[in-house]
Amino acid sequence: MYKQIDSNKRKTALLIFVFLIFIIGLGWVFGYVLDRAWILPAAVVFATFQALLSYYYSDKITLTISHAQEVPRKEPFLQLHRIVENLAITAGLPKPRIYLIDDTAPNAFATGRDPKHAAIAVTSGLLQKLNKNELEGVISHELSHIGNYDIRLMTIVVVLYGVVALVSDWFLRSLWFRDREERGAQGVLILIGIALAILAPIAALLIQLAISRKREYLADASGALLTRYPEGLASALEKIAKDPEPLEVANRATAHLYIVNPFKGKSFATLFSTHPPIEDRIKALRQMA
Amino acid sequence: MIALIWILIAILVILIIWLVAIYNGLVTLRNRAKEAWSDIDVQLKRRYDLIPNLVETVKGYAKHEKELFENVTKARTAAINAQGAAAQAKAENALTDALKSIFAVAENYPQLRASENFQKLQDELTDTENKIEAARRFYNGNVRDLNIKIEKFPDSIIAGMFGFKPMELFELEESEAKEPVKVQF
Numbered sequence: 001m002y003k004q005i006d007s008n009k010r011k012t013a014l015l016i017f018v019f020l021i022f023i024i025g026l027g028w029v030f031g032y033v034l035d036r037a038w039i040l041p042a043a044v045v046f047a048t049f050q051a052l053l054s055y056y057y058s059d060k061i062t063l064t065i066s067h068a069q070e071v072p073r074k075e076p077f078l079q080l081h082r083i084v085e086n087l088a089i090t091a092g093l094p095k096p097r098i099y100l101i102d103d104t105a106p107n108a109f110a111t112g113r114d115p116k117h118a119a120i121a122v123t124s125g126l127l128q129k130l131n132k133n134e135l136e137g138v139i140s141h142e143l144s145h146i147g148n149y150d151i152r153l154m155t156i157v158v159v160l161y162g163v164v165a166l167v168s169d170w171f172l173r174s175l176w177f178r179d180r181e182e183r184g185a186q187g188v189l190i191l192i193g194i195a196l197a198i199l200a201p202i203a204a205l206l207i208q209l210a211i212s213r214k215r216e217y218l219a220d221a222s223g224a225l226l227t228r229y230p231e232g233l234a235s236a237l238e239k240i241a242k243d244p245e246p247l248e249v250a251n252r253a254t255a256h257l258y259i260v261n262p263f264k265g266k267s268f269a270t271l272f273s274t275h276p277p278i279e280d281r282i283k284a285l286r287q288m289a
Numbered sequence: 290m291i292a293l294i295w296i297l298i299a300i301l302v303i304l305i306i307w308l309v310a311i312y313n314g315l316v317t318l319r320n321r322a323k324e325a326w327s328d329i330d331v332q333l334k335r336r337y338d339l340i341p342n343l344v345e346t347v348k349g350y351a352k353h354e355k356e357l358f359e360n361v362t363k364a365r366t367a368a369i370n371a372q373g374a375a376a377q378a379k380a381e382n383a384l385t386d387a388l389k390s391i392f393a394v395a396e397n398y399p400q401l402r403a404s405e406n407f408q409k410l411q412d413e414l415t416d417t418e419n420k421i422e423a424a425r426r427f428y429n430g431n432v433r434d435l436n437i438k439i440e441k442f443p444d445s446i447i448a449g450m451f452g453f454k455p456m457e458l459f460e461l462e463e464s465e466a467k468e469p470v471k472v473q474f
Contacts, residue, residue, distance in 0.1 A: 082416055089328060089423035092431075 011153070015211075019160040019204075023047070026164065026200055030171040033193040043170070047163040051156065058155050059112040059119055062257065066109075066249045068099035068121040080127065083139055084120065090226055091143050096120050105245040106130065109257040110142035111151055118146040129243065130236055137233030140223035141259055148222065150215045154256065157208045164204040168197040212256050212274045220281055224288050234285040241278045311447045318435040322456050325428040326374070329459060332421045333368070333381065339417065340365050340388070343410045347391060350401035354394055361387040374457035381421075382462050388414070425459050432456045 027043055054061075071077040081098060088095045096110070096118035104125040112118035120142045130138065145151055171193060224230035240260045250262035256274035344358050364380070364387040371380040392411070395401050402408075436455040439448040447453075 082419070086419050086423045089332075089420055090426050092325060092328070092427045 015153075016156060016160065019157075019164075022200075022204075023160070023163055023167065026167055026196065029196060030167060030193060033189050034171065034174055036174065043163060043167045046166065047159065050162065051159045054155050054159055055113055055152075058151075059117060062109075062111045062254055063099055063119060063121060066101055066121060066254060068101045071098050071100045079132070080122070080135070083132070083136055084143075087136065087140050087143050087226055091140075091147050093118075093143060093147050096143070096146060098122075100124060100127075101249060103247055103249060104128070105247040105262070106240045106243050107247050107250070107258045107260060107262055108138050108142055109254070109259065110145045111257060112146065113152050113155070114149065115146050118151070120146075123247065125243070125245065126240075129239060133227075133229060133232035134236035134239065136227050137223065137229070137236045138259055140226040141219050141233055142223075143226065144219040144222035145215070148215070148218060150219065151257075154212060154215065157211055158256075161201070161204045161208045165201040168201050171197045209274055213276045216275055217281065217284065220285055221288070224285060230285040230288040234282045237278055237282050237285070308447060311444050312451060315435075315438060315444070315448055315451070315453050318431070318438055319453065319456075322428065322431040322435050325424070325431045326459075328424040329421065329428050332417055332424050333377075336384075336414065336417045336421065337365055337369055339410060339413055340384075343388075343391065343407075343414070346404070346406050346410060347395060347401060350398045350404070351394060357387075357391060357394060361391060363387075374459045378460050385418075385462065422461070425461060429458050429460075432458055 023043065031038075071080070073081045077098070077100070084098055085095050093115045096112065096115070097120070099119055099121040101107075101121055101123045103123045106123055106126040106129045108120065108122040108126055110118060110120050120139065122138070126135070126138065175190070175194070220233060223233055227233070237260060247258070247262035250258060255262055260278060261273065261275045340361060344361060347354070348358065361384075364384040368377070368380040368384045371377040395407070432455075438444050439453050439455050
């Protein structure tokens with residue numbers, strides 16, 4: 001488990017490094033084409049500000065827009081608290097705060113920049129529809145996200161993706177409003193710039209999604225290791241996937257956080273999905289048992 | 290000749306770096322295992338704190354079971370004073386047995402069983418025992434990682450040189466009811 005955390009931290013550092021080089025390169029090309037040098041420093045300042053903001057407030061923002069309420073450690077939530085406490089001890093993590101989303105669709109997510117500032121949110125539908133083993137499976141999956149520092153990784157990845165999208169967007173806009181007589185680069189360079197501006201966000205998005213899917217498989221596996229009962233999580237995933245109710249409080253910004261993609265019915269192509277296909281996850285879990 | 294000396298120096302430097310890396314890895318694992326033990330300690334203390342309350346509550350309904358109370362109190366003191374994982378585990382098992390006999394006796398006193406205080410204590414004890422079990426698994430996992438590194442070649446040489454000893458696992462009696470049900474497909 002510790003090895004996983006170390007490799008995750010290394011990967012995070014590497015990823016940020018690669019992304020930063022990518023962003024600087026992109027900024028340079030755009031700045032050159034438009035003959036506006038400020039585009040890169042502006043994007044970097046903007047991105048740093050956004051990164052710091054999301055680093056410190058991502059948990060509060062996420063919980064607020066999901067309408068999650070912190071639950072006290074007493075009936076009827078005593079069992080939930082105890083499940084979280086016991087699994088946190090088994091994982092060697094401090095106990096995260098526990099939040100409830102009043103929605104009948106069963107789902108859950110974890111947030112917070114590190115284990116000390118972590119929170120787990122579950123919907124009331126999850127508590128109603130799952131039995132204890134299944135609930136333990138879901139909580140262990142969320143605790144694994146916390147223990148593996150997945151939330152921090154994903155937050156940073158999402159921000160970096162945002163910067164790429166932002167820079168590309170600025171570029172296309174300023175190209176649109178550019179004075180035709182303004183001195184600038186030749187047609188070929190502008191074409192390259194446009195191609196980059198269109199392709200770069202797509203590439204960044206694909207990287208983000210690939211990382212997200214990998215983290216889901218990993219959290220399933222380490223979660224199963226925590227409870228030593230993969231079938232609990234497998235049958236929980238099955239129940240959540242089969243449940244016909246959509247989760248109303250989820251939106252595109254928070255969808256990737258949930259244990260199962262909350263947008264049901266709309267099936268994206270696998271390449272553009274934040275979550276691996278649920279059948280594959282269930283199959284992988286059942287093979288562990 | 291000079292080239293040869295340089296090669297020898299390079300090999301030596303690499304060896305030292307490698308040695309330091311293994312040594313540091315061993316220290317990290319040992320500290321993690323020790324830290325995990327303090328998790329167990331917290332939960333064991335919580336259980337010790339609950340027992341006097343339980344004894345007082347049961348005493349209120351079953352005055353004549355003096356021997357039983359003495360046994361539990363003795364087992365509790367022994368557990369508090371136990372040193373080392375193996376001795377601690379033995380003392381905890383004895384304490385668990387003594388507690389079981391209290392709950393067995395409680396069956397004969399319907400008023401006691403109905404008392405809210407007793408039910409709450411029983412509930413708290415069960416919860417604490419589950420937490421001891423959880424902390425035990427975390428501790429044993431860490432100890433296992435340390436012991437594997439100490440025994441594995443070539444790390445075993447460095448572990449031997451610096452006197453790293455395998456740590457004891459914390460083994461408690463598993464009650465049958467706690468085993469998860471295996472589902473077959």
